Amino acid sequence: MCPKVRSRRRGLRITLWLLVALLFTAAGLVGVVLWQNSYDVTERRVSIRHGGHTLNGVLATPRDGRGQHGLIVYVHGDGPIGATHDGGYRPMWEANAKAGYASLSWDKPGVAGAPGDWLSQSMDDRADEAAAAIAWARARPDVDPARIGLWGASQAGWVLPKVAARTPVSFVIAVSPAVNWLRQGRYNLLAELRADGASAARVEAETARSETTRRLLERRAPFEEYARATGGDVRGMTARRWGFISRNYTADATRDLPVLRGVPVLLVLAGHDVNVDTADTERVYRGVLETGGALTVEHYPDGNHSLVKQSIGESELTTALVALFRPRSLFADGFLADQRRFLAEPGRGGTTPP
Structure with missing residues (x-):
């Protein structure tokens, strides 16, 4: 056999083995992704009637064989x-299930084909929506009506106590909750400018723009006036978004918050939160709720606003990779375990962590 033929065959064998190795590697990676993103809960799509339309929800229940569970x-x-939340809730749902709790969530109106438009809602509308979901859940035989609590993040800080005013809840888990819309907006603006290393001139200009926006909101100015006031530089603001802000600012x-006095509340605060002033939030929550003895405050120095580890969340690529291959490790150290421990405390009927 001539050397050229032997060389060609050897090259084909090497290419074939490389392809086989790549296929095995790809199959292994797919297997890891499927395994890491498989959770010990049973998810089912549910429909909840509210206000003449339907909330498209997901109910995630534990696989422990019990006939009835608490609900978050x-x-x-x-x-x-x-x-x-693009799969981001699932590690929490699994932790809840280990504590003996089911989890209920739904698409915001207008999201994923759900009817309605979330930008047309007020915080009271959102509270009515959650209260309707709780009423629906209380009628289910697989939900313990005496063990229904709330979990809410960020903007939900304005919704959670409103829900509790409408229907009894057993507990509340408030994650990076906002307290005052205008104070939060100012804090977020200055925090982002500091993170960008903005000059004093830019800080002054952005602060002045923020004040102009506030005055327009106070006058209930239409979007068109906002657009004129900013010289057409609306920075992604739309008429629908302006309407949402006008309703809720x-x-x-x-x-x-006083409605939550005596209700067990877990306040979760992150160390790298540029969206919410956690010091202000803690001050308000302690001032209103601490005298009742039912407030627990947990700090996570390595977490960002979403309670994702700061070292992960500062890179979109890293976040995507960790979400694929190790989604449970996205969150700040202790975040999931502490919530499970909170659910297992006496009176809440959860399963004690090992």
């Missing part, structure tokens, strides 16, 4: 969020 009702933060949880 999820209240989203800002933005077009679906029932699973006076939100202040301080007025509603």
Whole structure:
């Protein structure tokens, strides 16, 4: 056999083995992703009637063989969020299931084909929505009506106490909750400018723009006037978003928080939160709720606003990779375990962590 033929065959064998190795590697990676993103809960799509339309929900129940479980009702933060929050809720749902709790969440109106428009809602509308979901859950034979609590993040800080005013809840888990819309907005603006290393001139200009926006909101100015006031530089603001802000910019949880006195509340605060002033939030929550003895405050120095580890969350690529291959390790150390421990405390009927 001539050397050229032998060389060609050897090259083909090497290529074949490389392809086989790549296929095995790819199959292994797919297997790891499927395994890591398989959770010890049973998810089912549910429909909840409210206000003449349907909430498209997901009910995630433990696989422990029990006929009845406690329930945690999820209240989203800002933005077009679906029932699973792009899968980000699932590690929490699994932790809840280990504590003997089911989890209920739904697509915001207008998200994933759900009817309605979340940008047309007020915080009271969102509270009515959650109260309707709780009423629906209480009628189910697989839910213990005496063990229904709330979980909410960020903007949900304005919704959670409103829900508790409408229907009894057993506990509340408030994650990076906002207190006052205008104070939060100012804090977020200055925190982001500091993170960008903005000059003093830019800080002054952005602060002046923020004040102009506030005055327009106070006058209930239409979007067109906002656009003129900013010289057409609306920075992604739309008429629908302006309407949402106009309806909700006076939100202040301080007025509603007293309804939670005596209700077990777990306040979760992150060390790298540029969205919410955690010091202000803790001060308000302690001032209103601490005298009742039912407030627990947990700090996570390595977490960002979403309680994702700061070292992961600062890179979109790293976040995506960890979400694929190790989703349970996305969150700040102790975050999931502490919530499970909170659910297992006496009176809440959860399963004690090992």
